[in-house]
Amino acid sequence: MLKIKDLHAGLDGKDILQGINLEVKAGEVHAIMGPNGSGKSTLASVVAGKEEFDVTRGYITFENHDISELDPEERAHKGIFLSFQYPVEIPGVSVTNFIKTAINETRKSKGQADMPASEMLKMIKEKADMLEIDRKFLSRSLNEGFSGGEKKRNEIFQMAMLDPKLAILDETDSGLDIDALKVVAKGVNKLKSDDNAVIVITHYQRLLDYIIPDFVHVIMDGKIVKSGTKELAYELEEKGYDWIKEELV
Amino acid sequence: MSFKDKLLSSYIGLEDYLEFDSPLHDVRNNAIKIFEEKGFPTKKDEEWKYTSLNALLKPDYSVYSTKERNVELKNVRKYFLHEIDTYKLVFVDGVYSSFLSETTHDTLDVCLMSAALNKSKYKAVIEAYFNKAAKSDSLTALNTAFTKEGAYIHIPAHKEVEKPIEIINFSTGNEAAMFLQPRNLIVVGENAHVQIIERHQSLSSNAVLTNSVTEIFAEKRAYVDYYKIQNDEASASLIDNTYISQQRDTVCRVHTFAFGGNLVRNNLNFYQKGENCDSTLKGVTILEGKQHVDHNTLVHHIAPNCESHQDYKGLFAESSTGVFNGKIIVEKDAQKTDAFQQNNNILIDDKATINAKPQLEIFADDVKCSHGCTIGQFDEEALFYLRSRGIGLKEARALLMYAFANTVLESVKIPELKTRINKLIANKIGVSLGFEL
Numbered sequence: 001m002l003k004i005k006d007l008h009a010g011l012d013g014k015d016i017l018q019g020i021n022l023e024v025k026a027g028e029v030h031a032i033m034g035p036n037g038s039g040k041s042t043l044a045s046v047v048a049g050k051e052e053f054d055v056t057r058g059y060i061t062f063e064n065h066d067i068s069e070l071d072p073e074e075r076a077h078k079g080i081f082l083s084f085q086y087p088v089e090i091p092g093v094s095v096t097n098f099i100k101t102a103i104n105e106t107r108k109s110k111g112q113a114d115m116p117a118s119e120m121l122k123m124i125k126e127k128a129d130m131l132e133i134d135r136k137f138l139s140r141s142l143n144e145g146f147s148g149g150e151k152k153r154n155e156i157f158q159m160a161m162l163d164p165k166l167a168i169l170d171e172t173d174s175g176l177d178i179d180a181l182k183v184v185a186k187g188v189n190k191l192k193s194d195d196n197a198v199i200v201i202t203h204y205q206r207l208l209d210y211i212i213p214d215f216v217h218v219i220m221d222g223k224i225v226k227s228g229t230k231e232l233a234y235e236l237e238e239k240g241y242d243w244i245k246e247e248l249v
Numbered sequence: 250m251s252f253k254d255k256l257l258s259s260y261i262g263l264e265d266y267l268e269f270d271s272p273l274h275d276v277r278n279n280a281i282k283i284f285e286e287k288g289f290p291t292k293k294d295e296e297w298k299y300t301s302l303n304a305l306l307k308p309d310y311s312v313y314s315t316k317e318r319n320v321e322l323k324n325v326r327k328y329f330l331h332e333i334d335t336y337k338l339v340f341v342d343g344v345y346s347s348f349l350s351e352t353t354h355d356t357l358d359v360c361l362m363s364a365a366l367n368k369s370k371y372k373a374v375i376e377a378y379f380n381k382a383a384k385s386d387s388l389t390a391l392n393t394a395f396t397k398e399g400a401y402i403h404i405p406a407h408k409e410v411e412k413p414i415e416i417i418n419f420s421t422g423n424e425a426a427m428f429l430q431p432r433n434l435i436v437v438g439e440n441a442h443v444q445i446i447e448r449h450q451s452l453s454s455n456a457v458l459t460n461s462v463t464e465i466f467a468e469k470r471a472y473v474d475y476y477k478i479q480n481d482e483a484s485a486s487l488i489d490n491t492y493i494s495q496q497r498d499t500v501c502r503v504h505t506f507a508f509g510g511n512l513v514r515n516n517l518n519f520y521q522k523g524e525n526c527d528s529t530l531k532g533v534t535i536l537e538g539k540q541h542v543d544h545n546t547l548v549h550h551i552a553p554n555c556e557s558h559q560d561y562k563g564l565f566a567e568s569s570t571g572v573f574n575g576k577i578i579v580e581k582d583a584q585k586t587d588a589f590q591q592n593n594n595i596l597i598d599d600k601a602t603i604n605a606k607p608q609l610e611i612f613a614d615d616v617k618c619s620h621g622c623t624i625g626q627f628d629e630e631a632l633f634y635l636r637s638r639g640i641g642l643k644e645a646r647a648l649l650m651y652a653f654a655n656t657v658l659e660s661v662k663i664p665e666l667k668t669r670i671n672k673l674i675a676n677k678i679g680v681s682l683g684f685e686l
Contacts, residue, residue, distance in 0.1 A: 048637050052629065076639035088634040092655030093648060098638075101648065106639035158638060 001026050001197050002047070002166055006058035009046045015056060016042045018222035024166065027194040031208055031233060032201045034219035035241050040201045041085060043219070044170040048082035049075045062166070077109040079165030083155040083172050090142040095154060096124060098142045099161050106162065127160040131187045148175025156187045163191070168199045173207035185210030205237035218244055252306045253288055257281070259312045260394055273366065273396070276380050280393035287387035299572040299604040300514055300543040305486050308456045310428035312395075314342035318421045320452065322349060328417060328450050332665040335446075336414040338400045342421055343429045345398060349417075358403040359414055362432055365401040374403060378436055382464045382492035382520065389490045392430045392462040399432040399461075402445070406438035406468070413444040413663055418461075420485070422453025433463040437471040444474040444663060451485035463491045467499040469523060474662055475503045480673060481510040483538065490516045497523025497552070504661060505532040506670055507542045508677050518547040519557065521583070526555040533562050533654045533670075535677045536569035536601075543572035550583040550613075559590040562657055564650055564678070565601035576608040577618060584613050590620035595627065595653060647680040654678075 007020040016039050024030050034040050046053050047060060049072035059068045067075055090098065104114045115123075128138060131153055143151050152172050159167050169188070173181055188211050192198060200211055208216075208230060216232040217224045218241070226232065226244055236244075250258075260281050289306060290297040320341050329337065336359045339349035345361050353359045358371075365371040383389045400416045420427050437443050451457050467473050479487060487510055493501050507513055519528045534542050548557040563571045573592045594603045607620045627649055635645035654674050661667040 050633050052633075071642070072633060072636035073639050073641050073645075076637055082637050084634060084637075088628070088631045090631065090635075090649070090652050092652035092658075101644070102638040102640055105641060105644060109639070109641075162638065
């Protein structure tokens with residue numbers, strides 16, 4: 001589904017990603033771990049198409065098409081979703097109106113008519129219930145004054161509504177208490193199928209108790225330095241990252 | 250002959266018709282002297298540094314309408330808030346239209362300035378209030394000298410007016426160029442409540458220049474909610490001079506929606522004369538083409554324990570120009586004042602301009618005053634967020650503009666008006682989103 005080959009990308013002529021290689025197949029869950037500043041969030045942003053970053057070498061393909069030159073919205077239309085670490089507050093636009101716009105814009109890109117209002121409402125109700133989201137919450141301005149947990153839950157709600165092929169969850173667990181974490185993880189697991197894939201970016205192994213990864217990768221200094229199965233996550237939790245550094249030397 | 254000379258000689262003609270025994274006679278004569286001395290403001294005046302009236306004063310304006318012109322309701326209905334019942338004071342080319350209006354004398358007076366000036370039963374109110382809040386700058390003085398018609402609204406004490414009052418000034422283009430000077434007097438008695446919507450609307454592409462003066466007096470505990478809708482034709486210009494005098498425990502709110510017209514200057518002045526006053530000044534400005542809108546606000550904190558809230562948002566496209574000049578004066582006695590001023594602007598195109606100038610003059614030592622002013626482009630992170638959800642760049646920008654302007658609407662208390670403004674904003678920005686407004 002997603003192939004990243006020798007990806008170098010960065011800001012102002014300085015590469016943050018220094019040769020990432022990664023392949024994610026349909027049905028898989030990948031976890032990407034690593035210390036602060038190692039390039040985890042940059043990788044997520046580059047895959048989603050953030051224009052601030054320049055790709056200087058390598059490429060990204062999604063379902064065998066090179067997407068390196070595509071706009072963020074075009075990548076979204078192809079089925080890539082990024083759950084933001086810091087979702088942006090948009091006062092004056094309600095959660096419901098925002099998601100309606102997002103869904104109908106995506107449909108428009110595929111030459112489809114707007115989703116009928118009744119169908120939209122039914123879907124909103126169903127996904128909100130799944131994530132234990134109060135209906136009142138949906139009429140509030142997008143992310144404005146939301147707690148950390150509400151913001152993240154709202155991201156997963158949008159993911160559920162948009163039903164992407166590839167979801168990248170950028171530190172979705174940060175700022176969540178254990179109950180909120182469980183609800184979010186339950187939502188992600190329900191959405192998981194053999195046809196889609198998830199990349200979980202996290203500092204901690206905690207989330208991985210609930211969203212079980214098939215593969216765990218460690219990023220350091222813009223490179224994937226170690227890959228393994230979920231046991232690697234436990235090892236990192238226990239020993240930190242220093243032992244990997246030492247191994248590399 | 251310059252426009253100033255033309256006005257001065259018309260005044261001599263007007264004087265013959267006027268109530269020579271009325272106390273207003275002296276007020277008018279003094280006013281015309283002020284105008285004669287000061288003339289029209291120029292860019293040399295600090296207050297007019299960013300707004301030039303030169304081009305506006307060139308046409309040969311008719312000062313009075315010579316022909317009467319009827320306006321058909323079906324052609325202008327859209328300019329009324331017709332979804333709900335309202336009182337209406339409608340003027341066509343400066344002349345009262347009884348056909349389009351809905352006035353009342355039942356417990357409250359919603360009627361005409363011309364009647365109030367001429368009938369003895371209004372004399373006491375006119376003497377007590379007329380021209381008492383207005384400043385003596387040249388444009389206000391010019392209006393005072395020529396005062397003839399406008400809205401006269403008097404709400405008695407404890408009266409809660411059950412429906413909004415609309416003041417609408419139409420210009421038909423009957424004359425090649427028309428100069429209009431409506432004069433409104435609004436007196437809101439103790440503990441009375443009123444909602445007013447004011448609109449100036451040109452119905453042709455002929456030039457029109459309006460120099461309007463509105464005085465609002467809020468007696469103690471009164472509540473005044475005032476909305477100005479400025480969405481006029483590109484040939485219409487407006488100088489709006491509004492003066493609000495607040496006694497203790499009053500709440501006065503003015504929302505200004507500046508979406509159109511050629512040149513608009515809003516001189517909005519609040520005077521807090523008693524304790525515990527609350528003043529709100531909010532505005533949304535959305536301009537394109539060569540439009541120019543200048544918001545000149547004054548909040549004069551004279552008494553202690555008062556609050557003022559200003560929030561002006563502007564979106565400037567193409568080669569439009571915006572000015573925000575917000576002055577807050579806190580007098581020595583106005584301790585515990587809480588004054589807040591916010592002015593945020595987005596320049597959409599390279600040729601658009603905004604001149605923003607907050608001015609704080611604080612003479613009291615125990616006050617809370619804050620102001621913030623931003624001029625920017627779009628927030629890149631917000632754009633990326635929207636685009637990552639499949640919303641295209643153009644739509645994402647439109648949505649952000651809509652969101653930016655929309656926050657001011659939260660305090661609009663008439664739901665039908667709020668929907669109207671919402672739609673005006675969406676149209677103006679060109680948002681066609683996947684949701685009903």
